[in-house]
Amino acid sequence: MEKIDIRNVDKWFPDPNREEWRKIVNGEIKHIFKNYVLQLKSYQISNEIKKKTKDEAQGILELQELCRKYALAVYEDFKIIFGI
Numbered sequence: 737m738e739k740i741d742i743r744n745v746d747k748w749f750p751d752p753n754r755e756e757w758r759k760i761v762n763g764e765i766k767h768i769f770k771n772y773v774l775q776l777k778s779y780q781i782s783n784e785i786k787k788k789t790k791d792e793a794q795g796i797l798e799l800q801e802l803c804r805k806y807a808l809a810v811y812e813d814f815k816i817i818f819g820i
Contacts, residue, residue: 745807761795771809
């Protein structure tokens with residue numbers, strides 16, 4: 737297996753069109769993020785989508801931006817969710 741340099745985020749960050757993003761923001765993936773901020777944000781986005789105060793595309797974009805900001809902190813979570 738190829739060793740991944742986790743500091744090179746562009747090499748491993750999941751494609752924005754992957755189905756897992758949609759499942760996270762819709763609450764279909766019940767993953768507890770190790771990063772508390774991301775855990776709260778994913779829960780908040782899921783609730784906003786359910787209440788129709790935010791659409792799915794906005795939620796996905798918002799979560800992706802936050803995950804990119806904290807990329808090193810979410811790497812282990814993404815290995816589980818996205819199989820990277």
